Amino acid sequence: MSVSAHATESELDALWRARPRSRFVRVSFALFGLLLVGSWFVGDFDFADSFSDTRARNLDRFLDEVRPYPLRAPGPDGTLEPLPWDWGVFGTWAQQRLTDGVSDRDTPGGLESALGTLAISVLAIVLAALASLVFCGFAARTLATPRPFAPHAGPAPWPRRLAWQVVRGATRIVLIVQRSMPEYILAFLLLAMLRTPAWPAVLALAIHNCGILGRLAAETIENADPRPAVALRALGASRTTIALTSIAPAILPRLLTYFFYRWETCVREATVLGILGLASLGWLIDEAQVSGFRYDEMVFFIGLGMVIVLAGDLLSAIARRIVRRAS
Amino acid sequence: MAPDLRRPFPLGPRGFVLAGLGVAGIWAALYLGLQPSDLTPSTGGLSLARDFFARAFSPALSSEAAYVPDGTPGLLALSLRAAVTTVVYAAAAMSVALVLGIVLGFCASTAWWSGDPLGGRTWFGRTVAPVIYGATRVLIGFMRSVHEVLWAVLFLAAVGLTPLAAVVAIAIPYAGTLAKIFSEMVDEAPREASHALRAAGASGMQQFAFGLVPRALPDMIAYAFYRFECALRSSAVLGFFGYETLGREIEQSFVSTNYGEVWTHLYVLLALVLVFDAWSGRLRARLAR
Structure with a gap:
C-alpha cells in the first residue's frame, strides 16, 4: 500500500482498513480484561471486614509495636508507651539484632543471615546458569537439528529428524516444568528430603532459574546471526565446534544480562525461602513474628532484607553496564 | 589465538565478570559450608523421597485422608x-x-x-x-x-x-x-x-x-x-x-x-x-x- 505525500481521504481510509488485525489478539484482550475485572466480583473480598474497626485497631497496635522495644516503656495503664526517640538506644538495639538475631531465640545474627542470603542466591544462580548452558543447546531449534546451519544440505533422513525432534521436545518440557514450579514450593518439598539448612534453598532457586535461563538462552541462540555458523559449517566444522566457537561468543553478552536480571530476583527469593527454616533472613523474620510477636525485630529484618536487595540491584546494574560497554 | 597485546590485563571486561562469577560461586559454597555429599538424603529423607516420587504418575483422584467428615467436597x-x-x-x-x-x-x-x-x-x-x-x-x-x-x-x-x-x-x-x-x-x-x-x-x-x-x-x-x-x-x-x-x-x-x-x-x-x-x-x- 503506497500513499502519496498528500494522501486523499480515500487513500487514508484504505490504509486504515488494511491495518494488521488479529482476531486472536482481540479475543485475548477481551478475555484478559474480563478476567481482571471479573476477579473482583468472583473473589470473596469482604471490604466491610477489611476496613472494619477491628482491623483498624490491629493496625494501630501493630504500628505501636513496630517501635523498637527499648524505646518503649510501661505506661500508667500497663501498656507500653513510646519513649522519646534516641539514636543511641536505637543503635545499640540495631547492633544487637545484627550480631544476635532475634532476641532470646537461638538464631544466627542478622549480618550472618544477610550474607547467607547473598551466598544462597549467588550459588543458586551460578548452578542454574551452568545447568542451563547444557540444556539450551538441545532446546534451540537452529542447533538441535540433524543438519545445523546447512541451508543447502536438504532434509535429513526421517529417523534422524525424529530423534532430534524428540530430544528437543524433551528438553523443552524439562525446562518448562522447571520454571512452572514456584521456588517456595520446590524448597518446601526438598526440605523434607534434604535436612541441611542451605541445599534445599539453593536447589529450589537453581531448578526454577535453570528453566528460565535455559529458555532465554535457547531463544538467544535461535535469534543469533547464523552467518558465521553457516560459514564454519561449510568448512566442515562439527556441531560442537560451531556451538563453542561461533555461537557461544555471540550470545555471551546477552546471556550475562539475563543472568544478572535473574540474580536480582534470586536475592529476593532467597530472603523469603528462609521462612521455611532455611539459612537466610526469612528465618529471622519468621522467628521474630512467630516467637512472641516481636514486630519491631521483624520489621528490622525486613528492612535489612531491603538493603540486601537494593545492594544486589546496584551490583547487578554495575555488572550489566560493564558487560554492555564491552560488547 | 595470539594474545591481544594492547590489553594491559589478560582478561577482557567480560572475562573479568566471568572470573568474578566463578570466585563468587566458590565463596558462596564455602560460606554456606556446603558439601556435595549432603545432597544424598538421610535415611528418613530417602524413604520419604521414594514414597513421594512413587506417586508422581499416580496422583490421587479422591481424598487420601483416613477420616473424611461428611459434607467435605471431593x-x-x-x-x-x-x-x-x-x-x-x-x-x-x-x-x-x-x-x-x-x-x-x-x-x-x-x-x-x-x-x-x-x-x-x-x-x-x-x-x-x-x-x-x-x-x-x-x-x-x-x-x-x-x-x-x-x-x-x-x-x-x-x-x-x-x-x-x-x-x-x-x-x-x-x-x-x-x-x-x-x-x-x-x-x-x-x-x-x-x-x-x-x-x-x-x-x-x-x-x-x-x-x-x-x-x-x-x-x-x-x-x-x-x-x-x-x-x-x-x-x-x-x-x-x-x-x-x-x-x-x-x-x-x-x-x-x-x-x-x-x-x-x-x-x-x-x-x-x-x-x-x-x-x-x-x-x-x-x-x-
Missing part, C-alpha cells in the same frame, strides 16, 4: 476451588498493579518529562517535574525491594488474615516491577514517529501518547502477560500463609503425608501455569509481527 473439587481462588487473587492483584504500573512507569520515564508533556521549559518543568520523577523512582525501588511474601507477612501482622491483604501484597511489588520495566520500554522505544509528530506541531503529550507509547505497547502487553503468569505462582505460594490458594492444599496434603494428593495439586498448578504460558507465548508471537 479432592478434585477442592483442588479446582483452590485453583480458581489462585487465579482470582492473581487477577485482582494484576488489575491494581497494571493501573499503578502504567501511572508510575510513565512518571518514572525520562521520555515523559523530556518530551515536555506538561511543558518542560516552563517553571513547572524545571522545578516540580524533576522532583516527581525522582520521587517516583525511589518509590518504585521501595515497592520492588520487598518480596510479595514479605508484604503478605507484614499485612498479616498488621491487620490479620483478609483476602484483600493478599491482593495488595502481590500488587505492591508487581506494580513496582511493571513500572520499572514500562519506563525502560517507553524510554527505549524508537523515537522517529514521536519526532515526526513534533515536526508536525504536536504537543508533548500528543508526541508521547501517539508517537512513543504505540511503539512500546506490544512489548508492554507481552510483559504484562508474563507478569500475570508470575502472579499465578505468587498467589499459589501465599497459600502457605493461610490464604485459600493452591499452596495451602499442597502444604496440608504434604504434611499429612498424602503424597498422591500433593501431586494432584501440583499438576493442577502446573496446568494452570502452562495454559497461561502457552496463551501468552502465542500472543507474544502475534504482537511481535
Whole structure:
C-alpha cells in the first residue's frame, strides 16, 4: 500500500482498513480484561471486614509495636508507651539484632543471615546458569537439528529428524516444568528430603532459574546471526565446534544480562525461602513474628532484607553496564 | 589465538565478570559450608523421597485422608476451588498493579518529562517535574525491594488474615516491577514517529501518547502477560500463609503425608501455569509481527 505525500481521504481510509488485525489478539484482550475485572466480583473480598474497626485497631497496635522495644516503656495503664526517640538506644538495639538475631531465640545474627542470603542466591544462580548452558543447546531449534546451519544440505533422513525432534521436545518440557514450579514450593518439598539448612534453598532457586535461563538462552541462540555458523559449517566444522566457537561468543553478552536480571530476583527469593527454616533472613523474620510477636525485630529484618536487595540491584546494574560497554 | 597485546590485563571486561562469577560461586559454597555429599538424603529423607516420587504418575483422584467428615467436597473439587481462588487473587492483584504500573512507569520515564508533556521549559518543568520523577523512582525501588511474601507477612501482622491483604501484597511489588520495566520500554522505544509528530506541531503529550507509547505497547502487553503468569505462582505460594490458594492444599496434603494428593495439586498448578504460558507465548508471537 503506497500513499502519496498528500494522501486523499480515500487513500487514508484504505490504509486504515488494511491495518494488521488479529482476531486472536482481540479475543485475548477481551478475555484478559474480563478476567481482571471479573476477579473482583468472583473473589470473596469482604471490604466491610477489611476496613472494619477491628482491623483498624490491629493496625494501630501493630504500628505501636513496630517501635523498637527499648524505646518503649510501661505506661500508667500497663501498656507500653513510646519513649522519646534516641539514636543511641536505637543503635545499640540495631547492633544487637545484627550480631544476635532475634532476641532470646537461638538464631544466627542478622549480618550472618544477610550474607547467607547473598551466598544462597549467588550459588543458586551460578548452578542454574551452568545447568542451563547444557540444556539450551538441545532446546534451540537452529542447533538441535540433524543438519545445523546447512541451508543447502536438504532434509535429513526421517529417523534422524525424529530423534532430534524428540530430544528437543524433551528438553523443552524439562525446562518448562522447571520454571512452572514456584521456588517456595520446590524448597518446601526438598526440605523434607534434604535436612541441611542451605541445599534445599539453593536447589529450589537453581531448578526454577535453570528453566528460565535455559529458555532465554535457547531463544538467544535461535535469534543469533547464523552467518558465521553457516560459514564454519561449510568448512566442515562439527556441531560442537560451531556451538563453542561461533555461537557461544555471540550470545555471551546477552546471556550475562539475563543472568544478572535473574540474580536480582534470586536475592529476593532467597530472603523469603528462609521462612521455611532455611539459612537466610526469612528465618529471622519468621522467628521474630512467630516467637512472641516481636514486630519491631521483624520489621528490622525486613528492612535489612531491603538493603540486601537494593545492594544486589546496584551490583547487578554495575555488572550489566560493564558487560554492555564491552560488547 | 595470539594474545591481544594492547590489553594491559589478560582478561577482557567480560572475562573479568566471568572470573568474578566463578570466585563468587566458590565463596558462596564455602560460606554456606556446603558439601556435595549432603545432597544424598538421610535415611528418613530417602524413604520419604521414594514414597513421594512413587506417586508422581499416580496422583490421587479422591481424598487420601483416613477420616473424611461428611459434607467435605471431593479432592478434585477442592483442588479446582483452590485453583480458581489462585487465579482470582492473581487477577485482582494484576488489575491494581497494571493501573499503578502504567501511572508510575510513565512518571518514572525520562521520555515523559523530556518530551515536555506538561511543558518542560516552563517553571513547572524545571522545578516540580524533576522532583516527581525522582520521587517516583525511589518509590518504585521501595515497592520492588520487598518480596510479595514479605508484604503478605507484614499485612498479616498488621491487620490479620483478609483476602484483600493478599491482593495488595502481590500488587505492591508487581506494580513496582511493571513500572520499572514500562519506563525502560517507553524510554527505549524508537523515537522517529514521536519526532515526526513534533515536526508536525504536536504537543508533548500528543508526541508521547501517539508517537512513543504505540511503539512500546506490544512489548508492554507481552510483559504484562508474563507478569500475570508470575502472579499465578505468587498467589499459589501465599497459600502457605493461610490464604485459600493452591499452596495451602499442597502444604496440608504434604504434611499429612498424602503424597498422591500433593501431586494432584501440583499438576493442577502446573496446568494452570502452562495454559497461561502457552496463551501468552502465542500472543507474544502475534504482537511481535
